Amino acid sequence: MDNLETFRKDTRAWLEANCPPEMRRPVQGEEDACWGGRHPVFQSDAQRLWLERMAAKGWTVPEWPREYGGGGLSRDEAKILHQEMRALNCRTPLTSFGISMLGPALFKYGSEEQKREHLPKIVRGEIRWCQGYSEPGAGSDLASLQARAEDKGDQFLINGSKIWTTYANKADWIFCLVRTDPNAPKHEGISFLLFDMESPGISTKPIVLISGFSPFCETFFDDVLVPKANLVGKLNKGWDVAKYLLTHERDMIGGMGSTGDNRSLGQIAGETLGTDHGMLADTVLRGQIAAYEIDALSFRLTMERVGDMAKVGQAHPAVSSLLKYYGTELNKRRMELVMSAGGLDALEWEGERSHEGRTARAWLRSKGNSIEGGTSEIQLNIIAKRILGLPGA
Amino acid sequence: MALVLNDEQTMLRDNARGFLGKNAPIAHLRALRDKRDADGFSRALWKDFVEMGWAGILVPQEYGGLGLGHVEAGVVMEELGRTLTPSPFLSTAILAATAIARAGTDQQKKNYLAQIVAGDLIATLAVDETAKHHPEKTAMTATRAGNSFKLGGAKTFVIDGHVANLLIAVARTAGKPGDTNGLTLFLVDASAKGIRAERTPTVDTHNAARLTFEDVNVSADNVLGKIDAGWDVLEGVLNAGRAAVAAEMVGAGEEAFSRTVAYLRERKQFGRPIGEFQALQHRAAHLYCELEVTRSAVLKALQTLDDSFERAGAIVSVAKARAGLSATLAVNEAVQMHGGIGMTDEFDIGLFMKRVRVGQELFGDANFHADRLARLNRY
Numbered sequence: 106m107d108n109l110e111t112f113r114k115d116t117r118a119w120l121e122a123n124c125p126p127e128m129r130r131p132v133q134g135e136e137d138a139c140w141g142g143r144h145p146v147f148q149s150d151a152q153r154l155w156l157e158r159m160a161a162k163g164w165t166v167p168e169w170p171r172e173y174g175g176g177g178l179s180r181d182e183a184k185i186l187h188q189e190m191r192a193l194n195c196r197t198p199l200t201s202f203g204i205s206m207l208g209p210a211l212f213k214y215g216s217e218e219q220k221r222e223h224l225p226k227i228v229r230g231e232i233r234w235c236q237g238y239s240e241p242g243a244g245s246d247l248a249s250l251q252a253r254a255e256d257k258g259d260q261f262l263i264n265g266s267k268i269w270t271t272y273a274n275k276a277d278w279i280f281c282l283v284r285t286d287p288n289a290p291k292h293e294g295i296s297f298l299l300f301d302m303e304s305p306g307i308s309t310k311p312i313v314l315i316s317g318f319s320p321f322c323e324t325f326f327d328d329v330l331v332p333k334a335n336l337v338g339k340l341n342k343g344w345d346v347a348k349y350l351l352t353h354e355r356d357m358i359g360g361m362g363s364t365g366d367n368r369s370l371g372q373i374a375g376e377t378l379g380t381d382h383g384m385l386a387d388t389v390l391r392g393q394i395a396a397y398e399i400d401a402l403s404f405r406l407t408m409e410r411v412g413d414m415a416k417v418g419q420a421h422p423a424v425s426s427l428l429k430y431y432g433t434e435l436n437k438r439r440m441e442l443v444m445s446a447g448g449l450d451a452l453e454w455e456g457e458r459s460h461e462g463r464t465a466r467a468w469l470r471s472k473g474n475s476i477e478g479g480t481s482e483i484q485l486n487i488i489a490k491r492i493l494g495l496p497g498a
Numbered sequence: 499m500a501l502v503l504n505d506e507q508t509m510l511r512d513n514a515r516g517f518l519g520k521n522a523p524i525a526h527l528r529a530l531r532d533k534r535d536a537d538g539f540s541r542a543l544w545k546d547f548v549e550m551g552w553a554g555i556l557v558p559q560e561y562g563g564l565g566l567g568h569v570e571a572g573v574v575m576e577e578l579g580r581t582l583t584p585s586p587f588l589s590t591a592i593l594a595a596t597a598i599a600r601a602g603t604d605q606q607k608k609n610y611l612a613q614i615v616a617g618d619l620i621a622t623l624a625v626d627e628t629a630k631h632h633p634e635k636t637a638m639t640a641t642r643a644g645n646s647f648k649l650g651g652a653k654t655f656v657i658d659g660h661v662a663n664l665l666i667a668v669a670r671t672a673g674k675p676g677d678t679n680g681l682t683l684f685l686v687d688a689s690a691k692g693i694r695a696e697r698t699p700t701v702d703t704h705n706a707a708r709l710t711f712e713d714v715n716v717s718a719d720n721v722l723g724k725i726d727a728g729w730d731v732l733e734g735v736l737n738a739g740r741a742a743v744a745a746e747m748v749g750a751g752e753e754a755f756s757r758t759v760a761y762l763r764e765r766k767q768f769g770r771p772i773g774e775f776q777a778l779q780h781r782a783a784h785l786y787c788e789l790e791v792t793r794s795a796v797l798k799a800l801q802t803l804d805d806s807f808e809r810a811g812a813i814v815s816v817a818k819a820r821a822g823l824s825a826t827l828a829v830n831e832a833v834q835m836h837g838g839i840g841m842t843d844e845f846d847i848g849l850f851m852k853r854v855r856v857g858q859e860l861f862g863d864a865n866f867h868a869d870r871l872a873r874l875n876r877y
Contacts, residue, residue, distance in 0.1 A: 371877030489779035497774035
C-alpha cells in the first residue's frame, strides 16, 4: 500500500508539472482529439507537448510492458494514474485504434517481430491505424466478407473493398480481414493482414453521415501487394484474431459517450428549464434524468466490477458484449435527454454560439454506437448463446 | 475496495446457500402459508440462524456478535431472496441491530445487543405511517410527561410487528409532519400497555403488522440517540435496510431469471426449444444485463455502508431503485416466459413476483429513490 501511495503522490506531482493547462479541458468532439500518425495534425503546441511527454513515459498505454514501449505499470498503478488524470481533468494524450484494438490482438497473436515493429510506434502515436472489417455485403454477417488475397509467393495480391473504415483517409496502416480460401466454410477461410495505406492500389472515399461529418470511408483495393510477413496469426485462422480484437473494440465503444460537456444532465436542464423550489421545472424530465443517472452510475460501477472480476479470473469472456450493448444504449438515451434538456438551443446546426451544432451532431453521431462494432442485436445474440447457453444457430 | 466478494464472503455465501437450500427452500414458505402459521416464521429455523451467528452478524464482537459488515449481511439477504425464506433477519439483525449499535448508549447496547445475539429478542423498526414511504411525514407524537414520554399514533407495515418483543418507534417530539427535525427514536417494549398489534398478512406471505399506540408510557432512558435529532440515525438505519432489501431482490430476481433460462432451454413448442427463438433470446439477454448492472450498484452500496456509513445515501438510493426495477422486470418476464404454468399457484415463479412487489415498496420505491437522488444532486 505504501508503494502505491508514493506512486500516487509522485504521479500527481508529475501530472501537475507536465500537463499543459490547455490539456486540462474536455476534448470537444472527435476532431479535437489527438490521433498522432505519420502526418500528425496537432490542434495546439500544448497537444503536441502533452503527447510527447506522456509517450516518453509510455503512459499513453500505461499497462503495456516497457520492452514494447509501454509504461510497464501494474493494474493498480494504472488505475491510480487514471484516477489522478481524472482529478486534474487531464486529457487522454492519444486516441488510437492501435491502442484499443490492434495492440491487444498483436500481444496475443502477433509474432515477436511484429510486436517489436508495431507496438512501440503505437505507444508513441507515430502510426495511425484503421480497421478493414466490414464490406458492403458483410455488415453484421461479417464472416461473409469477399475481399480476397491470392497467394503470389512471398506476397498476397489483394482485391476488393471495405466499408465503414473509420478515418481510412487519414490512417497510415490498416489491419484487415481478407478471404484467403474461397472454398472453405465462411469462418475458416479468412486471414488477418496488416499493410501500409501508401501501398499502390489503395484508394479511399469518405462517407458523409447524418451528423454532417465523415469519420468513415469506403476503401478500395486494386491489385495491392502485401508481404506475407504481415500475416498475423495463422493462414485462414484470422477469424479468431478478429473476434478477439472485436471484444476490445466493444469495451472501447461501450465505454465511450463523452460529449466533452462535463456538466451533469441536471445542470444542463436547470439552465434551460429553470427550477422551482430547487427542482427542475419539468418534473417528468427531472424523473427521466434521475432514472438515467441511476443507470449510468450503475453501469460505470459495472465496468469497474468487470475489471475487478477479470483480475481474479471471474469475468466471462463474452462480458464485453454486455458492456458494449448496455453502454451504447445508455449513451443514446443520454443524448436524447441532452437534446430534451437543451430544447431549441440544442437544435442549432451552425455558428459559433453552438460550436457548429456540437450537441445536435453528437446526438446524431451517438446513433451509430449501437451499430458499429457489432449491433446491439448481435451483442444480445452473443449473450444469449455464450453466456446464457440458449440453444440455436 | 475491489467490487468482488473476498474469500470469506464467498464462503459465507456458499454456506448460506447450502444451508437455506437444504433447510428452508421455497417449500418451507409454502408450508408456513398453508397452515396459516401464527408466527409467520419458524422459530426452530431462527434458532439455527442464531447458532450460526447470523442474528449478530452486524453486532460488534465486544457485544458478542460476529462484528461483520453490511456486505456480509447483504450476502445472507441475497440468499434469503433466492429461497424466499421468511425470518426476522431483516427486522432484528439488520434494522434493530444497526440502530442500537450505532445510536445506543453503552447500557442499551449491552442489554439489547446481547439479547439479539442470543436469539432472545425479536426487534424491529416502526416507521411508516402512510401507504407510501415518507419518513419525514411522521405524525406519531411523543409528549413529555415528567421523566418519560407518552406515545400516541399508529404505524403501518411494521416488519415482524406482531411477533417483535422490542419496537424502535419513530415519533415526533417537535415540529410538524414534513420536518426532518423534531423526530426521536424510542426503544419500546412491545408488551407495554396501550400498544395494539394487528397482523396484516401481505401478498408475499412475509410478516407485517399495523400498530397503534395509545398513551404508551416510555421512560426517557429508552430514548435511542438524541431527542429531536433522530433523523440522521433513522436515515442510516433505513439506508442499511434499503441496501439489504436491494440485495434480497438481487437474489429473488436472479433466481427467477435462472429458473426462466432453464425453462427456455427445455420447454418445446413448434418442435423446438423456445430458447431458440430470437424474440425470447433478446429479452433474456437484456434482462441478464439489467441484473448484472444492478448487482454492481448493490455491492457498491453495501461496501459504502461499511466504508463510510454516513455518506452512503446516494449510492443506496441508486441500488434500491435499480434493484426494484430490474427484479420487477425479472419476475414479470419469468411469468410471461413460463406461460400458463407461471400463473399457477403450484409453480414457484409467482411467489418471487409477490416478494419482489413488496421489496419494491419497502423503504421507498424506485420513484422515491430517483427523487431522493435528484435532490442530493440539486436538481
